[in-house]
Amino acid sequence: MFLIDIAYASESAEAAAETASGGGVLASLGIDPVLLIFQLINFAVVAAILWFLILKPLTKKMAERQNMIDDSLQNVKKIEDNLARSEQKYQERIDQAKVEASKILEKTNQEAVELGDNLKKKAKKEIELLVDQAKRNIKIEHDEMAAQIRASAAELVVAAVEKVLGEKLKESDDKKVISHALKDLGEKL
Amino acid sequence: MHIPTLAPETLFHVGQFPVTNTIINVWLAIVIFLIIGLCLRRRLGVRPGKMQNFIEYFLEILLGYFDQVTGDRKKTMKFLPLAGSIFFFILLSNWLGLIPGTGSITFGGKMLLRPANTDLNLTVSMALVSVVASHLFGLITVGVFTHLNKFVQIGTLIKSFRKGPMAIFTAIIEVAVGFIEIISEMAKVLSLSLRLFGNIFAGEVLMTVMSSLVGLLVPTPFMLLELLVGLIQAAVFTMLTLVYLTVLTTEPAHEEH
Secondary structure (H helix, E strand, O other): HHHHHHHHHHHHHHHHHHHHHOOOOHOOOOOHHHHHHHHHHHHHHHHHHHHHHHHHHHHHHHHHHHHHHHHHHHHHHHHHHHHHHHHHHHHHHHHHHHHHHHHHHHHHHHHHHHHEEEHHHHHHHHHHHHHHHHHHHHHHHHHHHHHHHHHHHHHHHHHHHHHHHHOOOHHHHHHHHHHHHHHHHHHHH | OOOOOOOEEEEEEOOOOOOOOEHHHHHHHHHHHHHHHHHHHHHHHOOOOHHHHHHHHHHHHHHHHHHHHHHHHHHHHHHHHHHHHHHHHHHHHHOOOOOOOOOOOOOOOEEEEEEEEOHHHHHHHHHHHHHHHHHHHHEEEHHHHHHHOOOOOOOHHHHHHHOOOOHHHHHHHHHHHHHHHHHHHHHHHHHHHHHHHHHHHHHHHHHHHHHHOOOOOOHHHHHHHHHHHHHHHHHHHHHHHHHHHHHOOOOOOOOOO
């Protein structure tokens, strides 16, 4: 049944081709100027839609993304460089700070030692001054005491002599005796 | 059973203009592309969504193949409006021929849907666009004189007069070669259009016969083959277009005689 159909169909196709061959080879193939222009317009529409709605925006976005990726990769490199540089700087600063700190410490130590020495010297001087003063005071006191003793000893001698002699010597003799006695006393002291 | 005729069937007229069943399929493709384009436009972003990713994946593969022919991404991008449109349009319209109803739904005793590329008018118009565009690109890229000298080698002939009889002889042969080149340009249109038309038309006839013999399961492997044929034919048409574009936009190697 189907085979008969096919046979009929092929016959009808042949018949159609034969009738069409009257209009030339192009017509038998179905070429028609109006349809050709129609399909040309159709294809232009398809191409316009495909390009302006699909391909162009897509390729634009793809290029944009590509640029973004390139830029970010470049930025990563820059950032890494910057990081390395700042780390280096940081390290340099730290080293510098360490050097400065050790210098300061050294200086401080030196200053402390100097200050200590100065203070010691100052204390020594002050002590010496105090000792000197004390010595002077002692000497003054000693002198004062000696003078006092000398005075009171003279009085004592006068009184004792008066008592012993029972009578007053002449004033000139008296003075001679006293001065003599005092001389002796002074020598003894 | 209705075996498709070589010529597309006119379904109705809009005013004086005939509307054939193949034109219906082209319109269908236009609508599909329009929907995809509008959907895509709304969701387009530098960070792609699923749909954008999917299309970009295919586009990347396609651009890779294009690069192999053109040898340069810049040239590929220049030719993409034409080559990309040709590829996607032929692919979609070939595959549209496989949707159920093609060939079986009738309108006034005629097939309502018929694969767009079973219409020689469409394949010829695409081939014409492809060949004419390659010449236009050639004219713009290598210059009018250089481009025309590939076909009508008057310039070579005039130059040869100063170089002696041997050069004149060579130039005469080159003029003859130029004529052959002109014929080959016409052959390009013929071969491009007939190859696509022949393959898809044969496929359509095969499918019609197969599905009328045994409707169930038997046509399936043929449908799978048709999927493949649809892709291959789209690729062949596009690659040849690209080859024409690349060849005509390349400066000819001038041999000084």
